[in-house]
Amino acid sequence: MEEERLKTLGQYIRMLRESAGLSQEELAKKSGFAGRAAISAIEKGKNNISVDKLPSLAFALNTTPGTLMDMLVDYETTVDSSSLTNGLNAESLAKLKSYAEYLRATQEK
DSSP: OHHHHHHHHHHHHHHHHHHTTOOHHHHHHHHTOSOHHHHHHHHTTSSOOOTTTHHHHHHHTTSOHHHHHHTTOOTTTSOOHHHHHTTOOHHHHHHHHHHHHHHHHHHTO
């Protein structure tokens, strides 16, 4: 299951990169990765993205770290988030998402 989510994330990153008109080498430079091979491995779903690299990659692709992380979440096995977020305004939802990202990052350490 993890492998499938990494492949989905990789395909999404490739789509964003191509939409931005960036080569793998350009994205690597722009986001602080070692080179084209690192981006290629991510796009193929062979490598996960470390939490410290996620913000720079998201910025280079004109998206958010949360959007990229959403690609890794298995929504079928998570708590029904609609019941947790029902009635929250946009600002509160943004704070909740930010806190969830923080929790994910601290759990990986």
